[in-house]
Amino acid sequence: MTGNLPQDVQQHSSSIVQPAAGKLPKPASQLVDSHSVSRRLQSELMSLMTCGDPGISAFPEGDNIFSWIGTIKGSNATVYEGLSYKLTLKFPTDYPFKPPVVKFDTLCFHPNVDQFGNICLDILQDKWSSAYDVRTILLSIQSLLGEPNNDSPLNSYAAALWADQEEFKKVMRKQYRDAAGLTR
Amino acid sequence: MIERTAVRQDEAESRSEKSGADCVHEESRMKHGEEGASSQVHAGPNPAGGEEASAAGSSDQGGSFDCNICLELAQDPVVTLCGHLFCWPCLYRWLQMHSICQECPVCKASVEEEKVIPLYGRGKVNCVDPRTKAVPGLNIPQRPSGQRPETARQAEQHYHNSGFNFMAGPAGPAATARFGNITLSAGFGLFPSLFGFQLHGFPDTGGLGGGPGIHLGTAGGLAGSHIHPTPPTSPDQQQEALLSRLLLLLGVFVIVCLLLF
Numbered sequence: 001m002t003g004n005l006p007q008d009v010q011q012h013s014s015s016i017v018q019p020a021a022g023k024l025p026k027p028a029s030q031l032v033d034s035h036s037v038s039r040r041l042q043s044e045l046m047s048l049m050t051c052g053d054p055g056i057s058a059f060p061e062g063d064n065i066f067s068w069i070g071t072i073k074g075s076n077a078t079v080y081e082g083l084s085y086k087l088t089l090k091f092p093t094d095y096p097f098k099p100p101v102v103k104f105d106t107l108c109f110h111p112n113v114d115q116f117g118n119i120c121l122d123i124l125q126d127k128w129s130s131a132y133d134v135r136t137i138l139l140s141i142q143s144l145l146g147e148p149n150n151d152s153p154l155n156s157y158a159a160a161l162w163a164d165q166e167e168f169k170k171v172m173r174k175q176y177r178d179a180a181g182l183t184r
Numbered sequence: 185m186i187e188r189t190a191v192r193q194d195e196a197e198s199r200s201e202k203s204g205a206d207c208v209h210e211e212s213r214m215k216h217g218e219e220g221a222s223s224q225v226h227a228g229p230n231p232a233g234g235e236e237a238s239a240a241g242s243s244d245q246g247g248s249f250d251c252n253i254c255l256e257l258a259q260d261p262v263v264t265l266c267g268h269l270f271c272w273p274c275l276y277r278w279l280q281m282h283s284i285c286q287e288c289p290v291c292k293a294s295v296e297e298e299k300v301i302p303l304y305g306r307g308k309v310n311c312v313d314p315r316t317k318a319v320p321g322l323n324i325p326q327r328p329s330g331q332r333p334e335t336a337r338q339a340e341q342h343y344h345n346s347g348f349n350f351m352a353g354p355a356g357p358a359a360t361a362r363f364g365n366i367t368l369s370a371g372f373g374l375f376p377s378l379f380g381f382q383l384h385g386f387p388d389t390g391g392l393g394g395g396p397g398i399h400l401g402t403a404g405g406l407a408g409s410h411i412h413p414t415p416p417t418s419p420d421q422q423q424e425a426l427l428s429r430l431l432l433l434l435g436v437f438v439i440v441c442l443l444l445f
Contacts, residue, residue: 039254039256040255040256043255043256094281096253097278097281129289129290129292130252130278130289131252131253131268131289133255
């Protein structure tokens with residue numbers, strides 16, 4: 001289903017909002033076992049807090065364990081160095097059998113992130129595995145920042161600009177500052 | 185990039201699956217970088233990769249027996265051929281949801297339901313996993329049973345069998361020879377090639393001289409070990425051998441006499 005889509009932002013975002021809907025068997029909506037899901041999420045939260053990975057963090061948003069806010073810091077030696085990005089993670093009731101919906105909350109100028117914050121990352125769609133967790137997702141997105149896939153961009157302008165790292169950095173930093181100014 | 189690889193995937197097999205052209209193939213990149221940065225990955229307790237975590241020495245996070253999906257102590261534990269531990273209900277649900285491409289959630293190796301190995305611990309046999317009840321739409325079947333090789337002792341018994349067969353087998357002609365001793369001398373003539381075995385066959389019959397009828401039966405049924413639950417001790421055997429040799433000599437003598445005269 002994701003194979004031959006035109007490189008068009010709208011098509012992209014629609015395919016992301018409903019990840020691989022046609023590819024997998026219908027996830028039988030009654031497969032709800034919120035108790036075990038929340039236990040798994042709590043266990044993930046515990047280990048995430050104790051392991052102390054540099055540059056990533058996440059915490060449930062309010063009382064709802066099914067909705068988290070994550071933070072990613074740009075890795076050193078990338079154009080995103082020193083910047084910090086907020087993300088939202090929304091977990092389905094059949095997590096971890098289905099991936100969470102992860103979006104950038106902070107505007108992110110990146111070839112594989114669209115203007116709405118949707119991320120194009122295979123492990124969040126058809127390559128999802130129930131052995132992945134919040135930590136692996138955040139680490140993957142963190143590394144995606146420094147190593148975009150410019151062959152299938154959501155933001156084709158950013159993809160075209162990536163070759164010129166100085167220019168890219170300039171545009172990206174400006175957008176980051178503007179967005180920060182808007183939100184603050 | 186080093187940070188990229190902090191995902192616990194064991195095999196660094198390079199599967200170059202190109203699906204979804206509009207997506208970043210993070211998965212393959214994770215695998216490629218895994219080896220290079222594994223030490224970094226193991227620096228802290230691994231939240232979900234219990235096996236790797238314990239291998240790296242973070243024993244405080246005793247997750248070696250946690251299911252790779254629910255991250256809790258595995259209920260109805262099963263292990264895939266690639267060695268990854270899961271609760272059977274968890275793995276079954278995962279395989280059902282990915283019925284097109286059934287793969288191990290941890291290492292993406294292909295997983296066949298029938299080839300999953302159940303682990304039988306010493307705990308309660310029929311403790312019900314709460315998750316099995318809580319999934320109305322999905323009827324989780326019994327764990328596949330273990331693929332049990334033959335008992336090791338059986339092979340030993342087989343060896344015994346053959347050992348006895350060697351002695352008991354020729355007992356047939358030997359027995360006929362016994363009867364032949366008395367009645368038919370032609371019995372030997374009919375089995376000239378078996379005559380050589382007579383030496384081994386006779387001791388047996390000599391030892392159980394009291395019950396030749398039983399012995400005949402065992403020789404036919406090739407079930408010597410059932411008749412001889414305890415093998416005879418060696419001094420007895422020696423005596424028997426001597427006795428049987430005497431008997432044999434006597435028998436031969438009688439036969440020769442009968443043939444000559």
